[in-house]
Amino acid sequence: MSAVTPGPRPLRLAMVGGGQDAFIGAVHRMAARLDGQYELVAGALSSTPDKARASGLALGLTEERSYPSHEALIAGELAKPPSERVQVVSIVTPNHLHYPVALACVQAGFHVVCDKPLVHTVTQALALRQAVRQAGTVFGVTYNYSGYPLVRQMRHMVQGGELGELRKVSAEYHQGWLARSVTEAESKQAGWRTDPARSGPAGALGDIGTHAEQLMRYVTGQDACEVCAELTSFVPGRTLDDDVTVLLRYPGGAKGLLTASQVEIGRENDLRLAVFGTLGSLSWRQEDPNVLVYDRLDAPRQLLTRGGPGLSAAAQAATRLPAGHPEAFIEAFANVYSGVARHVRALERGEPHTPDYPTVEDGVQGVAFVGDVLRSHHAGGRWVTCEDHGTA
Amino acid sequence: MSAVTPGPRPLRLAMVGGGQDAFIGAVHRMAARLDGQYELVAGALSSTPDKARASGLALGLTEERSYPSHEALIAGELAKPPSERVQVVSIVTPNHLHYPVALACVQAGFHVVCDKPLVHTVTQALALRQAVRQAGTVFGVTYNYSGYPLVRQMRHMVQGGELGELRKVSAEYHQGWLARSVTEAESKQAGWRTDPARSGPAGALGDIGTHAEQLMRYVTGQDACEVCAELTSFVPGRTLDDDVTVLLRYPGGAKGLLTASQVEIGRENDLRLAVFGTLGSLSWRQEDPNVLVYDRLDAPRQLLTRGGPGLSAAAQAATRLPAGHPEAFIEAFANVYSGVARHVRALERGEPHTPDYPTVEDGVQGVAFVGDVLRSHHAGGRWVTCEDHGTA
C-alpha cells in the first residue's frame, strides 16, 4: 500500500462551476480533499453570480473569494501575493465553457484540472495545448477512470509485454439513464448533456465514449489509425447521439471495439475494458473495480485484487487500503487530483516529473477522436483515417 | 416444470459422422438420449469405413447397421420395412459434408437433425430448403443455444412486447481455444475448423458467429437489412477469420452488434445475448445459463431464474428441474432434439405443429448471413445490403 503522505501544506484550490445541485462539483471536491492535498479557498461556482456567491458561502469560502465569474476569480487571485494566491483551478463547468475558462487560467499562470471532454473542437484543443506548453504549467484532465489502481496495473502489464503482442482491445461503456427523454427540469445533468450548444457536437460519444477511448489508449499506449463508426440517436427529439459503436484499427495490426450507450435500460455505469494479446488477456469492470481478471495461455484464470499479491508498483502507489477493503470511484478520482498535486510540488521544487495522470495531451487526443468518429459517421459509416495531431 | 413425458417408443435414430474421438457426436447422442425420445440404431460414423464400423460396434450398434458410408446407410435402411427403418438421421460431420448427406437423407424421406452452419453456400442452402419443402419432412438444425429455457423466455418477452420497441440487440461470442496455431494432430476439432475446404468460407464467423446471429434473430424475430463487418485472422498462417465484428441495421431502426472471436485467451465459451427496448432490457450468458437479468425503466433489477417464478409457458416447457438445480448445455441441446421428436410424432399423427426448434429456414438464414458478412469484408468493411432469400 502506498503511503499517501500529505505534504506539509495543502495546495490552494479554486473551482469554476460545480455550485449547488451540480453533482460533478461535489465529486471533484471530495476527490481533491481525500488525500489532504488541496484546500478549496476560492470559487466562481456558477455562471449566475448570485448562485455563485451563495454556493461559495455554503462551501465555507469567504465572501471575497466567492467570485461572480471566472474572470473575476482570475483578476482577484492575481491581485493577491503568490503565497496566498490560488495555485490550482479546477474547471467543472458544462463542456462549452471549458475552452475559454481553461485558456484564461493557463494564460494567467494557474495550474488546471479540467473535466472532459476537453473542448469542442480540435482547433480549440490544439490552441489550449499550445498555451499549456508555453505557460509550462500543470494541466490535468479528469479522465478519472484511469485513476483506478487496477487500470494502472493493466497498463503496466500490457506495456510491459506480459500479454505478448497486442491483438485486441475493447472498451464498453453501458449506461441507461438517458433511455427516455429527460427534461432539464428533471435533471440538470441530462439537460445540458443533450444540448449541442453546451455539450458539443457529440452526445454519448463525448460524454462517455471519450472515457472509453482514453482507457484504451492509456492501457495499450497505442493510437488507432482508422475508425468506422455507427452513431444513433434513439430517443425521439434528441439531436445528439445516445449510442455509439466504433471499430478501430491500429498501426500494428491490432483491432479495437468501442461501444458507448446511454439508452441501455438497467445499466448504471458499466464501463468495461479488455485487452487480448498473444500470451494472455486482462479484463476489468468499473462497477467491480477491485478485481482484475488475468488469463494466460493454458493456465487457470487468476484474479488479481487491488491491494493483493502480485501487483506492480504503479498499482500499489494508487492504493490506500488493504485488499478486501474496497476502494472505488472517489478514490480513483482522487488519484488524478493527487497526481496533479505531486506534479505541482515537483515543479515548485524544480524537480523533473513524469505525469501519471491524464494531461492536456490526452485531452487533445480525446477531442481528435470525437472528430474522427464524427467524420466516419457523416460519411455514412465508412472507415476513415485518423488525423494525427502529434504529441509533446 | 414440464413433464417431459416420453412417448411409448423412442424414435429410431441414425447418425452420420460423430465416431470415435469426435466430440460433437457424443454430445448429439447424449442430447438425443436424455429425454428418452430416441434410440440410436444405425450409423455411418466416419468417412473411413473401418473406423465407421468400429465406432458403430463400440456404441452398441449391430454390425449390419454400422454402415461404411451414408450412401450405404440410406440404402440399407430403405431396404428395411418402415416399422424397423430409421426415422431420423443426425448429421454431425465436418461442415463440407452437410450438404450432400443432408440432401440425400431428405430426398430419401428421412427426417434430419443437422449441425450448423448448414452448408457452405447460399445456393446449397436454397436447394436443401427446397428439398425439405418437397419432401415434407422434419429438418432441425442444432443451433443448440436457442434450446436454453431462458433464451426462450427472452424470445417470449421480446416478441410479446415486454421490452417495448426494440432498440438494440447484441450477441457476443468469446472463445480463446484457437489463440495459437493448433495442428490437426493436436486437435481434430481445431484442424478441420481452420481448413476452408472442410469448414467453409468462414472461420469463427461460421463456427460461432452463426450461433450468435441465430440467437439475435430467434429472440428478436427480426432480420437485419444491412451489415458492416470487420474480419481478422490473427494467428499467423491461418486462412480463415478467427475474429469477427459485425454491425447490423434492422428495418425498423434497431441496431445490432455481433462479435465472435476464438483468439481471446481465457474465454471458454462465453456467449452473451442482450436486448434493449424502450421499456426494458434483458441480458443472458451461456456460461451462467440459469439466470436472466431483467431491467425495467426506473425499477430495481430482477433476476429471473430457470424454474423460478414469473416464467412463460415456453420457458417452462423447456425446463426439467426446479430452480437451483442447474440445467446446462446438454439439456439445452436436448431441447432441440426433443422438439424435433415432437414434430415427427405430430406428423405421424397427422396433427399440425409449430416448430419450437431451429429449422432449415434458420439454416438458410445463417448461410445467408455468412454470405452478407463476407461481402462486406471483401468490400473493405463497407456497409452492404443483406440479400433476402425469403422464408416459408
Place this chain on the structure above:
Amino acid sequence: MSAVTPGPRPLRLAMVGGGQDAFIGAVHRMAARLDGQYELVAGALSSTPDKARASGLALGLTEERSYPSHEALIAGELAKPPSERVQVVSIVTPNHLHYPVALACVQAGFHVVCDKPLVHTVTQALALRQAVRQAGTVFGVTYNYSGYPLVRQMRHMVQGGELGELRKVSAEYHQGWLARSVTEAESKQAGWRTDPARSGPAGALGDIGTHAEQLMRYVTGQDACEVCAELTSFVPGRTLDDDVTVLLRYPGGAKGLLTASQVEIGRENDLRLAVFGTLGSLSWRQEDPNVLVYDRLDAPRQLLTRGGPGLSAAAQAATRLPAGHPEAFIEAFANVYSGVARHVRALERGEPHTPDYPTVEDGVQGVAFVGDVLRSHHAGGRWVTCEDHGTA
C-alpha cells in the same frame, strides 16, 4: 475430457417409486439414460397399483413388467432367466420405504441404487449394510452432489495434501421452498418431506443436511468425532426441523460447520462447500458448479474450471464437455449412476473395482450423523460424541 464410452449393452434397470408426478423419479431416469449405461425395463412405480401400472405404461414399459408392488417386481424378475432379468433396481420412494425395499432387493441379489437418506434408523442402516456385505452386490446411494467433477477435484486436492493440514470445512445448504406451510395438495414433495412417518425423524437435516454432511466427509476423508446442533422448526405447525446448524469437531483438531435451511426465502438450492488448510483453500457452489475457487498463501486467487487446465484425472473422468460448455445437476447425478454401472460390469467380469460413487457405507454414515445431531438437539444443544459404527 473423458470418453464416457457406453458398453456394448445397457444394464437392465427397474425402478421402485418415481411414478407420475414424482419429480425425483424423472431425475433418476434422465441420470440413468444420459450415458447410455441403463435401459429401464421394469418398475413398481407407485405404492398404488393402478398408478404403478399406468406410470409404467406411460414410460414405455410392458404391461407385464409394470408391477403393482416391489414384491411383485422381485418375484417377477426372479422368475426370468438371468439374461433377461433386471440387474439393477433404483429405489426412489419416500424415505420410509427405502429400508424394506432395499433389503428385499439386496437379499434377492439385485444391485441397488437408493436415494438418501438411506433409512430412518442406525439399526436399519447396519442391517442393510450387513445384507449388502453378505450379498456381495453393488449398492449406490444417490448423494448426487459428490458426482460433480469439481467436487471430485476438491477431494483429490484435499486428500492429496495440496491444502496442507486440514483446519476447517464448511458446508452450507440454503433453500427457501418450505418457508411457508405447504400442504401435500400443493406439493407432493413438501407433503411427505414434512411428515415424520414418511420422512423420518429429521426434516431439513435428513433431506439436505445429509447431502452437506456427505460432501464434507467425501472431500476431507474425515469423520467428525463430536457435534453440537441447533435445530429449529420455524414454520408454525411443522413437526420436523426446517433449519439446522451443526458445529463439528474432528479428531485431528479440524473444525466443521454445517448449515441447512429450507426457510431462507429466495435461496433455491444453494449448496456451498469450502475447505481451509494450512496452505490453501477451496470453495465451490452447486449453483455455479463449473468453477472452483482455489486460494494459496500469498498468491493470486485461481479459478479452476471444469474441463479447463490443471485438473486431476478424477475430475476429468467425470467430465463430458469442454470448458465453457456447462455441465450441471443431471450430469453430476449421472456420474453416480455410471459409477455404479462400471462397478456392476467389473463385478460381472470378475475384476476388482474401487467405487467412485457413494456406497452403503456412506448411507450408514449419513444415518448415524442424523442420530448424533438429534442426540445433541434433544440434549438442549450440547456437544455429544459421535457413535462409531465402523466401516468395511
Place this chain on the structure above:
Amino acid sequence: MSAVTPGPRPLRLAMVGGGQDAFIGAVHRMAARLDGQYELVAGALSSTPDKARASGLALGLTEERSYPSHEALIAGELAKPPSERVQVVSIVTPNHLHYPVALACVQAGFHVVCDKPLVHTVTQALALRQAVRQAGTVFGVTYNYSGYPLVRQMRHMVQGGELGELRKVSAEYHQGWLARSVTEAESKQAGWRTDPARSGPAGALGDIGTHAEQLMRYVTGQDACEVCAELTSFVPGRTLDDDVTVLLRYPGGAKGLLTASQVEIGRENDLRLAVFGTLGSLSWRQEDPNVLVYDRLDAPRQLLTRGGPGLSAAAQAATRLPAGHPEAFIEAFANVYSGVARHVRALERGEPHTPDYPTVEDGVQGVAFVGDVLRSHHAGGRWVTCEDHGTA
C-alpha cells in the same frame, strides 16, 4: 442522492494514535476529511513521544499541537480558548489504550470517536458509558460497516417490517491474513492484534467478530439472549482465538449465526450479512457493497443498488454518488464521522438529535458480547445466557 453539505467551518479534530505506519490512522483521517466536516489540528499520534512529534509534523500539524501524549494533548487543548480548542478527539490506538484515553477525553469534555472494540472489560465499558452520560458529549464508535448505505437500507427494511417476522440473521466475517504466524516485525497490525495484553481477551472475536455482532444488532434491532460459542486458535503458538463460530438465540424465537475467521486463506475482508423473515430476505457483502439482494416469497429476486431506485431516505442520506459510480470502504467510514459531526453541530445549536452512527451503547454491547462468548467458550461450548447491561 444526499447533498452532503459541508457546514460553514470544519470541526477541529485531534487524533490519539495513528501515527506513521499505522494503517488505521490514515483511514480515519481520510474518513474525517472526505466530507469536509473536520480539520485535523492536533494529535498525540504515537505512544513514543519522538514518533508522535514526527508524525504530527508530517501531517502538517504545528509543532505545538504535535503532543507527546494524550495527557499533554488534553492539557494543552484545555488551555486554549474554546474557539480554538479541539472539539472532537479520534482514538485509534491499540485496544488496551482505548479505555484510559477515552475516559480522560470524555471527562475533559471532548467529543470522541473511538475505534472498536471499545474496551477490554464490561466493567470498563460501563464506566465509560457512565462518563459519557454524565458529560453529555457525543461519543461515536467506528463500527464502520454500519455506515454503508445498503446496510442502512437493510436496517430500514428489516425494522420497518418488510421481511415480516424475523427468523434468522447471519453474519460471516472471513479473513485469511493471519493464516500463518506473523511476527510484529512483519506486520505491526498482526503483532498487537495477537497479543492479549494489547488486543484484549479476544482475537478474531474482538477484532472482527464484534463488527459482525454489531451489524446483526444494528440491522435487526434485537439483542441475543443466549449464545453458544466455539473458539479456536489454529496457528501454533497463538494465544488468542483466530476463528470463532457463535450460535445465537433471540428472545422472539429468531436464531443467529456468527462466524469470524482470520485463517481462511484467500479471503480478504469478506464480511457478509443476511437476514431472513417470514416474508422475504436480504443479503449483502462488504466486498461488493453497492448491491443488496432482496428476495420475497414467490417473486423474482431483486437487486437493490446504492443510488438506484427504491431506496429509503436513510440509504439516500448516506449516499454521495449516482448508481454505478461505486462507493466503498472509505465512504462508509466517512458516514460514521459525518454522523458524529452532525450530532456535534446539533448539540451546539441546542437541537435534539437521534444518532445514526454507532454510539457508546453499541460499544458496551460489543464488549458484553465478547464477554458472553468467552463464558460459553470457557464452559466448553455450552449455551450461556447473555448478561443484560441495559441501554440508555
